[in-house]
Amino acid sequence: MNPPILCSLRNGETAVCSQESGVSFEQFRTLLGKGIEAGHRLSALFVVPDDSFDGARLVAVLARPMSGDLQMIGCAVGSSYPALTPGIPAAHWFEREIFEQWGIRPEGHPWLKPIRFQPPRSRSGGRPSLLLPTVGVTEFFRVEGEDVHEVAVGPVHAGVIEPGHFRFQCHGETVYHLEISLGYQHRGIERAVGEGNSPRMRHYIETLAGDSTIGHATAYCRVLEGLAGVRPSPRAEAVRMIAAELERLANHIGDLGAMAGDVGFLPAASYCGRIRGDVLNLTAELCGNRFGRGLIVPGGTGFDLDQTLESELKRRLDDIEADALSAIEQLFETPSVLARFDGVGEVSESLARQIGLVGVAGRASGLPCDVRSEFPYGFYQFVHVPVCTWGTGDCLARALVRRMEIQQSFAAIRALLQSLPADRSPPAVMTLAPRRWVASLTEGWRGEICHVAATDDEGQLAFYKVVDPSFHNWFGLACAMRDQLISDFPLCNKSFNLSYCGHDL
Amino acid sequence: MFDILKARLKQKYRTLSYPKGPPPPLPARFAGRPVIGGRPCDTRCRRCADACPVGALQREEGQFPTLDTGKCLFCRECPGVCPTGAISFTREFRLAASSRERLTVTADSQGIPPVRHEIAATIFRRSLKLRQVSAGGCNACEADTNVLTTLAWDIGRFGIQFVASPRHADGLLITGPVTRNMQLALKKPTTRYRLRNS
Numbered sequence: 001m002n003p004p005i006l007c008s009l010r011n012g013e014t015a016v017c018s019q020e021s022g023v024s025f026e027q028f029r030t031l032l033g034k035g036i037e038a039g040h041r042l043s044a045l046f047v048v049p050d051d052s053f054d055g056a057r058l059v060a061v062l063a064r065p066m067s068g069d070l071q072m073i074g075c076a077v078g079s080s081y082p083a084l085t086p087g088i089p090a091a092h093w094f095e096r097e098i099f100e101q102w103g104i105r106p107e108g109h110p111w112l113k114p115i116r117f118q119p120p121r122s123r124s125g126g127r128p129s130l131l132l133p134t135v136g137v138t139e140f141f142r143v144e145g146e147d148v149h150e151v152a153v154g155p156v157h158a159g160v161i162e163p164g165h166f167r168f169q170c171h172g173e174t175v176y177h178l179e180i181s182l183g184y185q186h187r188g189i190e191r192a193v194g195e196g197n198s199p200r201m202r203h204y205i206e207t208l209a210g211d212s213t214i215g216h217a218t219a220y221c222r223v224l225e226g227l228a229g230v231r232p233s234p235r236a237e238a239v240r241m242i243a244a245e246l247e248r249l250a251n252h253i254g255d256l257g258a259m260a261g262d263v264g265f266l267p268a269a270s271y272c273g274r275i276r277g278d279v280l281n282l283t284a285e286l287c288g289n290r291f292g293r294g295l296i297v298p299g300g301t302g303f304d305l306d307q308t309l310e311s312e313l314k315r316r317l318d319d320i321e322a323d324a325l326s327a328i329e330q331l332f333e334t335p336s337v338l339a340r341f342d343g344v345g346e347v348s349e350s351l352a353r354q355i356g357l358v359g360v361a362g363r364a365s366g367l368p369c370d371v372r373s374e375f376p377y378g379f380y381q382f383v384h385v386p387v388c389t390w391g392t393g394d395c396l397a398r399a400l401v402r403r404m405e406i407q408q409s410f411a412a413i414r415a416l417l418q419s420l421p422a423d424r425s426p427p428a429v430m431t432l433a434p435r436r437w438v439a440s441l442t443e444g445w446r447g448e449i450c451h452v453a454a455t456d457d458e459g460q461l462a463f464y465k466v467v468d469p470s471f472h473n474w475f476g477l478a479c480a481m482r483d484q485l486i487s488d489f490p491l492c493n494k495s496f497n498l499s500y501c502g503h504d505l
Numbered sequence: 506m507f508d509i510l511k512a513r514l515k516q517k518y519r520t521l522s523y524p525k526g527p528p529p530p531l532p533a534r535f536a537g538r539p540v541i542g543g544r545p546c547d548t549r550c551r552r553c554a555d556a557c558p559v560g561a562l563q564r565e566e567g568q569f570p571t572l573d574t575g576k577c578l579f580c581r582e583c584p585g586v587c588p589t590g591a592i593s594f595t596r597e598f599r600l601a602a603s604s605r606e607r608l609t610v611t612a613d614s615q616g617i618p619p620v621r622h623e624i625a626a627t628i629f630r631r632s633l634k635l636r637q638v639s640a641g642g643c644n645a646c647e648a649d650t651n652v653l654t655t656l657a658w659d660i661g662r663f664g665i666q667f668v669a670s671p672r673h674a675d676g677l678l679i680t681g682p683v684t685r686n687m688q689l690a691l692k693k694p695t696t697r698y699r700l701r702n703s
Contacts (some may be wrong), residue, residue, distance in 0.1 A: 117686055135686035155690045158669035160637045160650045163687060184686045187641050199558040203578055210645030254648075267509055271516050273655035281532065288534035291645045294580055303534065323516060330512050501643050504684075 003048060003059045003074035003437055003454070006031075010069055011375040012226045017435040017454070018074065022057060028075040029084060032060055035071065036088055040064045041369065042356055043441060043450040044467045045084075045094035047102045050076065056104060061439050061452060065374040070439050083109040090356030093475060113138045116183035116504050121191065135183050136165050143169035143176050151486060155184045162500035170486055178481040178489075180474050185504035193220075194453075194464035201461075206293045209468055209502030214240070214247040214283075215444025216466070216502075217296035219451040222377060222440040224298040227432040227455055234379070234421035236300035241379040242416050243283060243292050245409040248445040250279035252360075252402040252409075253324055255497050259399055260331050262491045263340040271327035278320050282313060299427030305420065314417050321410045328403055341396035345480035345492035348393055357476045359447015359469045361496055364401045365393035371443035385412050393480075398495040434459040444469060446499065468502030520659050528598070536579045536594035539572050542612035546570070546591040553583040553592055569612035574600060629675060631664035636674035640691050641681030650678070 004015040005022045023031070036042065044061040055076055062071040083106035085092040093115060095106040100114045101121050117135040136155065148171050155163035163184040169177040189204045205220040206213045218240055225232065232240075257272025280290035287295035287303045294302045305313070331337055347357065352365035362369045370387040372380045388404035390397035432455050439452045447469030456462035477496045481489060521529055531537075546569050554564040561576035562583055569591065572583075584592045599617050602608045607618040639647055653660045654667065668674050683691060 132685070135689075155687070156638055160639075160647050160667055162639045162642060162644055162647060163690060184690065185639075185641055185681075185684060186686055187682065187684055199582075203558055203580065207643040207645070210643030211648060213645075267513065270656045271512075273652070274519055274657045277652050277655060277657060284532040284535065286534070288532055288536050288581075289579075290649070293578075309533075326512050326515055330509060333508065499644060501641070 002050065003057050004072055005075075006071070006073050008064075008067070008069045008071050009439060011371075011377050012222045012438065012440045014226050014433065014436040014438045015072060017437060022075040023073060025058075025075050025077065025081055028058065028060070028073055029082075029087070031071075031073055032062065032084065032091075033087055035062045035064070036090065038064075039066065040071070041358070041448075042088065042090045042094070043070065043448065044439070044452055044465055045091055045098070046452070046465050047077070047098050047104055048454070048463050049102075056102060058098075059452075061450065063371075063375065063441065063448070063450075065369070068375055070375070070441070072437065072439060077104060079103070080105040080107050082107050085109050085111075089354045090472075092355075093471060114183065116186045118183065118186050118188070136181055138181065140167050140181070141169070141177060141179050143171075145171075147171060148176075164500050166489075168481075168486055168489070173485045173487065175481050175484050175486050175489070178478045180478050182474070182500060182503055185501040187501070187505065190464055190466050190505045193466075194461060196460055202297065203293075206291075208466065208505065209444075209470075209499040210291055211251055212247070212444040212446065212449070212468070212499065212502060214243045214292045214296060215442050215446075215449050216451075216468075217292070218244065218378070219440045219442040219449045221296050221298045222442070223438050223451050223453045224430055224432065226438040226440065227436055227453065227459075228298075228428075228430040229433065230299050230428045230430060232300040232378075232427070233423050233425040234382075235304070235423050236425075236427070237379040238416050238420050239286070239301045239303075239305065240296055241383070242413055243286060243295050244442075244444075245385075245413045245416075246279055246283050246286075247292060249324075249406060249409045249413075250276050250283070251445040251497075252406050253279060253328075255494060256328055256331060256399060256402055256406075258494045258497070259341070259395070259491060260337065262494050263337055265331065265334060265337045268327050268331040268337075271323065271330075275320060275324045275327060278316070278323075282316060282320070285309060285313065285316075297427055298430050300425070301427075304424060310417055310420065314414070317410065317413060317417075324406065324410075328406065331399075332403065338396065340491065341399055341495075342394065343392075344395045344488050345484055345495060346392065346394045347476055347480050349391065351479060352393060352476065355475055355479065356472050358472045359443070360398055360401050360405070360445075361473050361476050362447065363387065363389045364397035366391040369448065371441045371448050375441050377440070377442060379416070383412065383415065385409075395491055395495040432459040432461070446470060446497070446502075447473065466505055468499055468505075470498035470500075470503040473498050474503060519657050520662070521657055531596055531598065535596060535598070536581055538597040538600055538617065539574065539577070539592060539594050539610050541572060541592055541610055541614070542569050543593075544589050544591045546587075546589055550588065552586040552588070556582040556586045558582065571609050571611045573609045575605065575608040629664075633663075633665045633676065634668045634674045635665065635676050635678050636671045637667050637678040637680065638687075638691055639680045640687035641684035643681070646680035650680070 004018045007015045041063040043063045047056045057074050058077045060073045096115045117133040151168040154165040165181040167179045168175050193201050208216045254276035257269045261269035283292045284290045347365045349366040390400050437454045442449045450467040452465040454463040548567045554562045561573045564570045601620045602618045603620045
């Protein structure tokens with residue numbers, strides 16, 4: 001299952017495994033560097049064990065918005081290689097992951113520390129090493145000097161949220177540097193999925209990040225559908241899109257409410273918290289589960305809509321929209337709220353591009369990155385959802401992008417419900433083609449979700465790679481906190497609202 | 506100010522009347538507590554156990570299957586493959602049990618197992634402080650736990666509150682399968698509690 005050397009693929013299209021040794025490392029580095037310079041995005045960078053010798057292949061998936069395709073590049077590497085990060089900062093988290101997972105050292109990486117504290121993987125496929133790393137034990141970056149102090153938070157936080165460790169280097173109230181150390185949520189999902197086609201895998205993917213069930217399940221199903229050469233029916237694609245936009249609505253509304261709560265504006269916080277639940281209940285009407293579990297299945301959808309449910313959804317959507325827009329309007333018409341959002345936690349467009357921000361955070365910094373319009377998949381090929389960007393990259397921008405996307409999602413769902421395709425064909429049986437590679441991108445509510453998979457000679461999944469948008473964006477949160485007040489951290493954190501388990505896998 | 510008040514009126518009073526009033530309507534496709542039996546079951550057939558992706562369904566030769574709701578994902582594969590309809594999911598949403606064994610549904614299970622403990626109810630009456638720790642939770646449990654504190658459910662009405670420290674808490678709510686990396690962080694606050702499994 002050696003990766004293809006150099007090929008361009010449409011989103012979800014497969015490529016045949018290559019028998020050749022790949023491009024040279026110099027070529028690999030030049031291709032990536034030039035691509036990033038030309039405005040492409042590094043969607044994934046990872047290592048796969050080599051078939052033939054005790055080496056490994058370094059594989060990059062470059063998303064090229066201008067041509068609307070994905071470029072997959074493979075090259076052979078030994079136990080170390082010159083780090084890409086100094087020239088391509090967006091690679092830094094990926095290279096740390098590569099070093100942690102496979103022990104392949106990117107020489108000259110400025111920040112080579114574990115990201116998940118997971119046991120190393122064995123290239124020969126045997127048992128992993130028994131030397132387990134201790135979570136959170138690493139050399140943290142430190143600022144020295146008189147009156148400089150360190151604030152350590154987590155892994156267990158005060159609220160009902162997931163665990164993660166944050167270390168602030170402060171001078172008075174001002175944060176000079178924030179280091180984020182994760183891995184507490186590592187369950188080993190990526191590896192389990194890469195080891196076979198068990199029926200349990202779909203459920204693993206659905207809980208990869210529970211709030212992005214639809215986003216990840218769609219990416220996974222599109223991987224399998226690509227490998228099997230199966231196309232879901234247009235109706236199934238439309239239902240998937242409704243589910244994806246409901247997921248976006250629920251989370252965006254919830255996030256605006258949480259941001260309101262963090263600046264002490266309780267009316268919007270209370271309303272949005274409730275309205276978020278109402279949107280989740282619409283997803284529950286579709287499939288019985290508020291997070292959409294069981295709705296997206298390989299080949300189609302697990303549930304369909306009938307006439308009654310269609311009109312019920314339309315009616316409830318109207319009520320929810322009226323309530324949500326009125327609650328959000330309160331938020332943006334209250335000067336004290338705007339004053340707290342404005343200019344806090346800025347990430348400039350050039351920095352966002354350099355470190356490879358995706359999704360809401362990227363768009364808030366002015367990057368027009370949105371898989372739905374750049375690499376359309378499923379029903380997004382037929383329905384265009386406008387890309388909402390803002391330029392200032394602060395908390396206000398991230399709130400405004402959410403507000404605009406909420407309006408777009410309401411409109412998109414309503415349009416879909418008005419004209420659902422009529423055919424009702426059941427999901428097809430999946431037989432995966434052997435020796436193939438596939439890369440599938442979807443736009444989850446946080447941003448770009450990338451799944452890459454390969455099959456072996458028997459057509460079993462032999463390799464699986466997941467890149468959650470949080471993987472790209474956690475470092476953006478750290479950058480946003482520079483020179484900010486430590487008391488603004490909760491607000492900045494909510495404005496990104498990244499996933500711990502989606503990162504830790 | 507006037508606009509805020511106007512919006513307040515528009516948003517109405519939304520706190521549920523449950524448990525005094527009726528429970529909120531459940532979605533039509535909701536799957537609640539499973540029941541086994543009521544219909545004949547071909548005791549040599551293994552289709553349900555084979556269809557279960559997580560091994561929650563156990564099948565002893567010659568007996569009705571048992572379903573461990575502690576493992577069950579409510580994916581509803583089993584009723585779909587059962588030829589006689591001996592397994593079905595009801596709309597009963599009360600799934601809690603006071604012991605691990607009682608989470609398992611068998612053909613002999615009678616109704617909903619009681620979880621209310623009279624002594625505990627007296628001690629914690631209108632004041633139960635809980636500490637939540639996520640240890641590999643996928644953020645769905647966390648999200649729905651947070652929903653309980655929103656104005657619709659408002660568990661604060663019953664004196665139940667999620668607090669910031671185990672020192673302030675009467676009990677612990679753990680979400681997730683407990684990852685290796687969370688073992689230590691979970692043990693530290695839990696030493697305050699005597700963990701019981703009875």
